[in-house]
Amino acid sequence: MHPVFRTKNGFLFYLAPWAPVGVMLALMITAAGRMRFAESVAIAVPATFALACICLAPWYVCRALPLRTTPGWKIWTYQIVGAMWATTLVMLIAYAAAVGLNRIIPATSVHFHSVAPVLAGMVDLIYLLAIALYYVIIAIDSSRQAELLSRESELKALKAQVNPHFLFNSLNSISALTTTDPAKAREMCVRLSDFLRASLRLGERAGIPFGEELALTRSYLDVEQVRFGSRLRISQDFDPVCAAVEVPPLLVQPLVENAIKHGIATLTEGGEIAIVSKRLRDRMSIMIENPFDPEAPAIRRNGFGLASVRKRLQARYGQAARLDVHVEQNRYRAVLSVPCESAEEVEEA
Amino acid sequence: MSIRCALVDDEDLARQVLREYLRSDADVEIVAECANGFDAVKAVAEHHPDLLFLDVQMPKLDGFEVLELVGDQVAVVFVTAYDQYAMKAFDAAAVDYLLKPFDLDRFRTALERVRRRLGERSPKPNSAELKTAAQPPGQHPRRIVVKDGTRVHIIPIGQLDYAEAQDDYVALHSGGKSYLKQQTISSLQATLDPARFVRVHRSYIVNLDRVAKIEPYTKDTRIAVLADGAQIPVTRAGYLRLKELMESG
Numbered sequence: 292m293h294p295v296f297r298t299k300n301g302f303l304f305y306l307a308p309w310a311p312v313g314v315m316l317a318l319m320i321t322a323a324g325r326m327r328f329a330e331s332v333a334i335a336v337p338a339t340f341a342l343a344c345i346c347l348a349p350w351y352v353c354r355a356l357p358l359r360t361t362p363g364w365k366i367w368t369y370q371i372v373g374a375m376w377a378t379t380l381v382m383l384i385a386y387a388a389a390v391g392l393n394r395i396i397p398a399t400s401v402h403f404h405s406v407a408p409v410l411a412g413m414v415d416l417i418y419l420l421a422i423a424l425y426y427v428i429i430a431i432d433s434s435r436q437a438e439l440l441s442r443e444s445e446l447k448a449l450k451a452q453v454n455p456h457f458l459f460n461s462l463n464s465i466s467a468l469t470t471t472d473p474a475k476a477r478e479m480c481v482r483l484s485d486f487l488r489a490s491l492r493l494g495e496r497a498g499i500p501f502g503e504e505l506a507l508t509r510s511y512l513d514v515e516q517v518r519f520g521s522r523l524r525i526s527q528d529f530d531p532v533c534a535a536v537e538v539p540p541l542l543v544q545p546l547v548e549n550a551i552k553h554g555i556a557t558l559t560e561g562g563e564i565a566i567v568s569k570r571l572r573d574r575m576s577i578m579i580e581n582p583f584d585p586e587a588p589a590i591r592r593n594g595f596g597l598a599s600v601r602k603r604l605q606a607r608y609g610q611a612a613r614l615d616v617h618v619e620q621n622r623y624r625a626v627l628s629v630p631c632e633s634a635e636e637v638e639e640a
Numbered sequence: 641m642s643i644r645c646a647l648v649d650d651e652d653l654a655r656q657v658l659r660e661y662l663r664s665d666a667d668v669e670i671v672a673e674c675a676n677g678f679d680a681v682k683a684v685a686e687h688h689p690d691l692l693f694l695d696v697q698m699p700k701l702d703g704f705e706v707l708e709l710v711g712d713q714v715a716v717v718f719v720t721a722y723d724q725y726a727m728k729a730f731d732a733a734a735v736d737y738l739l740k741p742f743d744l745d746r747f748r749t750a751l752e753r754v755r756r757r758l759g760e761r762s763p764k765p766n767s768a769e770l771k772t773a774a775q776p777p778g779q780h781p782r783r784i785v786v787k788d789g790t791r792v793h794i795i796p797i798g799q800l801d802y803a804e805a806q807d808d809y810v811a812l813h814s815g816g817k818s819y820l821k822q823q824t825i826s827s828l829q830a831t832l833d834p835a836r837f838v839r840v841h842r843s844y845i846v847n848l849d850r851v852a853k854i855e856p857y858t859k860d861t862r863i864a865v866l867a868d869g870a871q872i873p874v875t876r877a878g879y880l881r882l883k884e885l886m887e888s889g
Contacts, residue, residue, distance in 0.1 A: 456697075459721035460651070463740035467653040470660055518651055556650070559676050559699045586794060588677075588702035588783075 293350050294428050306343060313339035316413060324406035333392050334403070338385035342414055345377045346421040353425040374418045381414045382407065453490060454548065457514075458483075464518050479517050486510040493540040498607070498632075501568070501575065502534035508544045508566075515551055522561025523551065532570045536631045539603040546579045546625050549596045554581035554623055570631065577627040585621055597625075604629070643754065646672040646687065648680040648706065649695040649719065654740065658693050658719065661747045668751070677701025678792055684710040685790040691754055694734075696720040701785060701792065707733055709787040712822075715757055717750050780833040784812060786819040793819050797836075801850045802872055803828055805843040816868060838885055840864060840878030848885055 295305045317335035321328050352373055356366050389403040461483050468476035489507045493499050516523055543566070550564045562582040569576050597614065604612040604627075612629040645668055647655045655673055662668050672683035678700045680692065692714050696703035707716050711733055718737035735757050736750040784800065786793045795814045804811045805825035812819045821828075829839050840846050850866045854874065857863045862874040864882070874882065 456721045459740050460654075463657065463721065464651070464653040466741040467657040467660075471656060518653065520652060556697060557699050559650075584699060586783075586796075587699065588705060 293347065295347060295350075309339055309343045312342075312417065316410065319409060319413065320406050323409045324402035326402050326406075330392060330396065334385050334388045337388045338381055338410070338414075341384045342377075342381045342417060345380060346418060348377075349373060349418070349422045350425050353422060353429060357429070358426060370419075370422055374415055374422075377418045378411050378415045382411055385410060453487065457548070460518060461514050468517075475517070479514065482510060482513045482517070486514055490541065490544070496540055498537040499540045500534060501536045501538050501577075504538055504540060504543050505529065505534075505566075505568075507540075508547050511544050512547065512564075519551070519555060519561060522558070523555050524561065524563040526563055526565045528565070528567040530569050533568045533575050536570070536575050536629075538575075538629060539607045542600060542603060542627065542629075543577060543579070545596050545600055546627070549625070550579055550581035550623070553587075554583040557584040557587035558582060573631050575629055575631050577629075578624060579626075580622060580624040582621050583623050600627075642667040642669060643691055643751075643758065644669050644671045644687070644689045645691040645693065646670070646674060646680065646683050646689045647693050648674045648677070648683075648698070648703075649693070650675045650698045651695075654695065654719070657741070658747075661744055664744075665751065675699075677703070677706045680706045681709050681787060681792050682790045684714055689714055690758055691715045691717065691735075693717050693719050693738075696722055701794075705785045709785055709792065715754050717754060781831055784821070786812065786821045788819065795819065797832070798847075798849075800837075800847055801866055801868065801870065802844060802846040813870065835885070838878070838882050840872060840874040840882055842875070844872050844874075844878075846872055846882075848882075851882070851886075854879070854882070 295301045298304070313332075313335050316339055317328065317331040320326060320331035320334055324331070349370070352369060356369060358366070386403065386407075461479070465476050465479050465483075468479060486507070489503075489510055493503065493507060512523075512525055516525075547564065547566070555561050555564065565578070565580045567578045567580075569578075597616070601614055604614060608629060613627070615626045615628075617624040617626070645662075647658050647670060649655050649658075652675075659670065662670060671687040671689050672679075674680040674683050676699045680694065681701065683689070684692070692706070692710070694703045694706060694716050696718060697720075701709075703718060703720070716734045718734050719740065719742075720737065721740045723739055736753045738746060738750055780797070782797055784795045784797065786795065795812060799814045801813045801815070803825060804813065806820070808822060808824070809820050810823050810825050810828050812821060825839075825843065825845060829837070829845055832845065836848055837845050838848055846864060846866070850868075851864050852867045853865050855863050855865060857873070860876045862879050864872045864874050866872065
């Protein structure tokens, strides 16, 4: 919607600043055309009003020709042709006003000719200013929109990262432990809180050191360990040089969650989840491997997992990062490969 | 009236809650504890419990599949962290469902419902038919489960060659073997992907991928010969459906 018409009295507010513009034009006409001020006003008022109305139009042109995606020559051509049309129109109206005035006070039109070039220049300038202003408004609008969108996606990510089934199953485990092993129940409350707090805190940030991501994943595994007991075994091989590498948060945890949900949980005897991270020159690779039952009943997915990890990778690294999935008989392997970026430069090994 | 029940959940702690709550009921006896769906079906065949407390997500067979296989022999109470649409659809087949975590009062309510249901001795719904009704539109199962005494066979959907109606049962043919399941052929057809399985005859559904050739038989009927040599009668209407699918594929 046109910014002027967004509010109820928008058009009146829009017209207000045109009053001084009209006065300015009138003064200019008086000076350049050696006319009386009253005569100048009679020409300037209709011309200014016409200009005010015409200056509403370029909003639509600006919206159709966004700065970022339109080639420069196209923007210039369209806008300059538009400005010429607008100026011609305003000049015609001013001229008509002058002719009308001429009927009452002879010889006014003679003076108008001498005023025309200056007036045309001013009108042109004002029109171009309006275009610039519209582009500024568009930029503000889109940045506000982007902010809204990112906040929305943040909320969605927060909701998705804490899987409700994980939460309810954990609470059920705590409920079971309260009578048989109160100390352990308390410990699990603490572990669950650790995980929730960390994921809420880290989820807001654009990037975190890989070490922190791993700690978050660890606190998640601690909770699941209580639920699955001896069915869940973890082996971790962590290259310490990876700790400082910056990654988007919740890159590894969803993959480990998948390894449990689609892997360990499908096996009666459970199995081992292997997490291996390595640094190779300017890249880091993270591998998560788990056994699974290829004949397991279909799992009712809730859509989070691989897709969200891919989206995070895409958002941060574009084409420079990869997530590959290998399935061999009863083993599932997810391999992440990301370029190394860190807050403080990591020295080359 | 005393109730014999089995606890089915792959998490020990989840079974522990049930055990604890049941301790206060002298007339409920736990006859079996199972950590996966296979064991649950086996336990039903061996111990004939009146009641199953059944988790949904489990190794081997999930709770829905267990219900499908033994739901006509035993009352089922789902115990799960799920509260999704599927649970509502299964409302009719299960006596109740408990959302984890739950308290003793809620548990007692479920037991009350079970007592009432067991007292009614009302005709049991055919669980296979209920499963058809609960299937979300546009989705098809990846496998079919069949019970054979205490054993459970799993037929991946791609390995089903054809199905044949036999009174109240369907015979599912897969890899030269045949499995009997209590289900009508129409309700089976309703669960299958219509792009892969065709009803070629009142009593036959065939897997399109398995059809090797079609030979004329009488004026109006034909015979479909499958890759393994099995011959299946095809009616005129069935032939038209088959032809349409083969040409579109």
